[in-house]
Each structure stands twice: as C-alpha cells, then as structure tokens.
Amino acid sequence: MILHLVQGTPQESVHALRSMLEAEGLRTFLSPESSRPIVAIVDKVPAALAAALAERPEVSEIHQPAGDWRLVDRSYRELPSVVRIGGVKLGGGQVSIIAGPCSVEGADFMFEAARAVRSAGAHLLRGGAFKPRSTPYAFQGFGVEGLRQLKDAGEREGLPVVTEIMDAADLPAFLDHDVDCLQVGARNMQNFTLLKAIAGAGRPVLLKRGLSATVKEWLYAAEYLAAGGCHQVVLCERGIRTFESATRNTLDLTILPLLREWTHLPVVVDPAHAAGIARLIPPLSRAAVAAGADGIAVEVHPRPELARSDGPQALLPGELAGLVAEARVIAAVTGRGLHALPASPR
Amino acid sequence: MPPESSSDAGLRAQLATLDRSLAALLHERARLLADFRDGGPAPRAAVEDLLRRSQGPLSARDLRSVFGAIDAACGAPQPQQGGRADTEPLP
Known part of the structure; x- marks a missing residue:
C-alpha cells in the first residue's frame, strides 16, 4: 500500500x-x-x-500497486523518475542513446569506438569487460583491464560508461574504475545476491529483463535494488525467448505502455539482442521510441566482421548516426526530444 | 455558415497535430544546430538534395521558400540573389 x-x-x-x-x-x-x-x-x-x-x-x-512491489510502483513518485548517469539523464521527456561494442577489445579499439559513438551523437558508452557467454569457449572479456580501457575511452570522449557486472566480488573493481552505471544482464536478473550487493553501491543500475522473465518478475528484481537503497534504476527490455526462431529473441514492445502505468522507472530498449540481426535494429529502434522508450541501447563496431562477440548485430558507425537522427525525429513528434550531447572534454 | 462536417473536424484535428509535430521538429532542428561549436555560421538546409527526393505536392519554389525561412530563423547565411531559377517543377 x-x-x-x-x-x-x-x-x-x-x-x-x-x-x-x-x-x-x-x-x-x-x-x-x-x-x-x-x-x-x-x-x-x-x-x-x-x-x-x-x-x-x-x-x-x-x-x-498492481503487483507485489512497492518502491518501484508508479504511485511511489509524483512524476516518473529521472536517472542521472554522469551528466546524462534517462527519463524526464528526453531520449538518450547508449552505444558501443559488445566487448571491450583493447585500448586503441575502445578509443576508436568511443570516437565513433560520440560522432554519431550517442550519449553513453557501453562495452563488456566481463562477458556472460553461452559457452565456456567463447571470448570471456578482458575483465578488470577491460574496465580500465572502457573508462579511459569514455573519459577521452566525455561519455559516461555502462558495463555489466556478473559477480558481487568484482564490485570494488567497478567502483575503483569509476564505472558510471552498473549493468545487470539478462542472465543475472534474478541473481538476488548480486542485486542486494550492488544496491548500496551508490551507482545507477541498468537492469535487463531476463530471457524468460515476466514483467512482474522483472519489477520484483528492480524492487530488490530499490529496497537495498538504489533509487537510480533503469529497466532494459532486450527481447524474450518465445517459440519464434526467425530472430534471436522477440522484442516485447507491448509492455512499454504497461510499464508506464505500473512503474515510475525509466525504460530503455535494446533491439540488438532481441533481433540479433543488424539490419532489423533501425526499424525496431524507431518503434521503441514511438512506443515511449526513454532510451535505446545498441551495439556498434567499426569492423563488425572482426568483432570478438555479437558481430552480426553490430551497427556500423554511419548506421548509428542514422539511427540517432531518426530517434530525434520520432522523439520530437511524440512530444519529447533527444538528450543534448554530454560536454566534450576537449 | 453551414455546420462543420465530422470529416472536416477530423481533418482539422489532424492538421493541428501535424502543425505541432512540425513545430517540435523545427525546435529540435534549432537545438541540434546549437550543438555546432566551431563558431561559424549555421549550415544551410541541403535544399537541392531535398528537392531530388521530393515528390510533391509542394512545388520546388514553395519548398525553397519554406527552407529559406527556416534557414533565416536558424541564423544560416542567406543565398546570393540571381542563382538557380526557383520556378521549375519538382522532378
């Protein structure tokens, strides 16, 4: 109540x-x-x-509340909440773009990727240092060294960084490297030990929806973060597993207007992990912004054919620029705007 | 004066919505231009490219006139007089 x-x-x-x-x-x-x-x-x-x-x-x-949550319920705030990641706001009538490679692949590579992300007009830099891969033989990420490379690249381009944490034991390294936003991946959405551990870290959290999680289960996971003291939670819809096999997952845009009724939390849509095919990402991004998403999260790579993970779903930098421009148009006609670019450090 | 038909009322509502969208896009365009920090004049609209892609019903002259007004409102330099004739039909 x-x-x-x-x-x-x-x-x-x-x-x-x-x-x-x-x-x-x-x-x-x-x-x-x-x-x-x-x-x-x-x-x-x-x-x-x-x-x-x-x-x-x-x-x-x-x-x-419509479910067994309290602190993430829409009625717990007068207005939908706005989450601040570095100087970038998610929510509050502005649309932000999160972009970057799936994996951090080296210092020079990250500088190149961050430059491309900024040039295209995106607001936050993503990149995986700790990678939850489906097989133990796939590239697992550079770990702590990857955090350093990601943060250095973000600072050089004035972009706050978002990256996935998989193990509570790694939290000190994420804080030491001043990661601006902790991402909880789909596979860990119901890792309640991890959620409780990071809730008090004083960092915004991007909480991805689990592969087979209902909206209610997703909001219960967000409630764990809020009950632990984290009031800066962003939900991320990234597709759910269904009987459809033509795409990697099924992007569930149906829940966007429902989430507006149920929770005050901002919502980002990741069409890349849903589709798994780069050419499907621009139209899905347009649909997500039109349906009210507060942000879009996509993967971009200067040479997708050489990517160490998820190359087929990575956009080229020029394609990212087109996506940002289209998001600007659709945000405007839905009564919102694209977030201003973060200040350049140069 | 005859009462407005329901279809006219619907068209009027659609026009009002489109006008709000146009205004929102123009404001967004102005915000984007404000991000240019090189201190030079604001870039002009690429009207010739727009005309190549346009299929009407606005004429080339009307489109040039509209974008001339947008450029002027956004502080872009005005084109020299005596350039290409602005009365040719759209491709």
Whole structure:
C-alpha cells in the first residue's frame, strides 16, 4: 500500500504516522519525492487499519500497486523518475542513446569506438569487460583491464560508461574504475545476491529483463535494488525467448505502455539482442521510441566482421548516426526530444 | 455558415497535430544546430538534395521558400540573389 500525504504535511506528522505503522509491525519506506510525503507500507495492512488510515486527515490518497512491489510502483513518485548517469539523464521527456561494442577489445579499439559513438551523437558508452557467454569457449572479456580501457575511452570522449557486472566480488573493481552505471544482464536478473550487493553501491543500475522473465518478475528484481537503497534504476527490455526462431529473441514492445502505468522507472530498449540481426535494429529502434522508450541501447563496431562477440548485430558507425537522427525525429513528434550531447572534454 | 462536417473536424484535428509535430521538429532542428561549436555560421538546409527526393505536392519554389525561412530563423547565411531559377517543377 502506498500513502500519498497532503502536501505540506510536517515532518513530525510523517514521522508519527510511520512510528504508528511500525508499532503495528509494518515496515515502511519514505519516498525521496520532494513535492509531497509519500509512504510505502511493505507488509499487508489489516482491513481495519486500512480503513482507519483512509480517515486520517494527513492521508490524501491510498494506492494499491498492481503487483507485489512497492518502491518501484508508479504511485511511489509524483512524476516518473529521472536517472542521472554522469551528466546524462534517462527519463524526464528526453531520449538518450547508449552505444558501443559488445566487448571491450583493447585500448586503441575502445578509443576508436568511443570516437565513433560520440560522432554519431550517442550519449553513453557501453562495452563488456566481463562477458556472460553461452559457452565456456567463447571470448570471456578482458575483465578488470577491460574496465580500465572502457573508462579511459569514455573519459577521452566525455561519455559516461555502462558495463555489466556478473559477480558481487568484482564490485570494488567497478567502483575503483569509476564505472558510471552498473549493468545487470539478462542472465543475472534474478541473481538476488548480486542485486542486494550492488544496491548500496551508490551507482545507477541498468537492469535487463531476463530471457524468460515476466514483467512482474522483472519489477520484483528492480524492487530488490530499490529496497537495498538504489533509487537510480533503469529497466532494459532486450527481447524474450518465445517459440519464434526467425530472430534471436522477440522484442516485447507491448509492455512499454504497461510499464508506464505500473512503474515510475525509466525504460530503455535494446533491439540488438532481441533481433540479433543488424539490419532489423533501425526499424525496431524507431518503434521503441514511438512506443515511449526513454532510451535505446545498441551495439556498434567499426569492423563488425572482426568483432570478438555479437558481430552480426553490430551497427556500423554511419548506421548509428542514422539511427540517432531518426530517434530525434520520432522523439520530437511524440512530444519529447533527444538528450543534448554530454560536454566534450576537449 | 453551414455546420462543420465530422470529416472536416477530423481533418482539422489532424492538421493541428501535424502543425505541432512540425513545430517540435523545427525546435529540435534549432537545438541540434546549437550543438555546432566551431563558431561559424549555421549550415544551410541541403535544399537541392531535398528537392531530388521530393515528390510533391509542394512545388520546388514553395519548398525553397519554406527552407529559406527556416534557414533565416536558424541564423544560416542567406543565398546570393540571381542563382538557380526557383520556378521549375519538382522532378
């Protein structure tokens, strides 16, 4: 249950209300919302107490989330939340583009890739240093050295970086290299030990949807992060496994408007991992922006035929520039805009 | 004056939506131009390329006129007088 209190309710009254609820054995959270106090009650509220709450003068509205989540529920914020990754905002009526190679493949390569990403007009640099590959014989990434190469390239081009963490034991290395956003991949979406470990790291988290996860399971995973203290969560739809075998996965755009109703979290769409075929990515990106995505995540490689992973789904830099231009047009006609480029360090 | 038909009302609503989209795109174009930081004049619209791809119904003269106004609003330098005639039909 989410309680919206009357605007201007004094802090002492909010505190007294929470104390009363906690004395009843109910755990509560106070929203970071600044416009008015919003209190989430985690546990099931007995009917008599719910009726009493509705009568209290400081309570203006009572909301029931559509699922068994609280802190990621739409009603826990007055407006949809905006996540800041470096100087780039996700959400809030602006569309941002995350781009970069699937894998970090060396320092010089990353400088070249980052330059291409910036030139094309994308906002955030991605690249995998720790790679969750389907077979143990595929390239597993450069690990900590890859983090350094990614961060150096991002700093040179003024692009905040996003990269996947697979093991909580690696978190100190991610923080030492000042990774701007931690990505939790599809395979780890329900790795609750990992979610709890990174929730308190003070970094934004990009949470990919699991290969076979329902929307509710995905939001429960996001709730783990929020309950652990992470209020900077971005959801990423990357396709789900279905009976269709013509594409790698099926991009589930149906859930975008539904997520707008259920959660305040911004949503990014990754059409590359859904399609697995580069030429399908531009039209899927257009569809995602038109359906309300706050951002697009794609892979780009200067020489896809030589990529150490996922080459067939990598765009060429010129194709990325076209995708950014089309996203700008579609964002504008849907009443939004493309995010401004981050400041250049030069 | 006869009452407006429902189809006219629908067309009027579509026009209003398209006008809002055009305005949004023009603002977005101006924002993109603001990202040019070399200090030079703003680039002009590539009108000849647009004309090659255009299939009407606006004439070449009208399209040139519209983009001339957009360039002027965005601070791009104006073309020299006496250039290519602007009355030829679209390809």
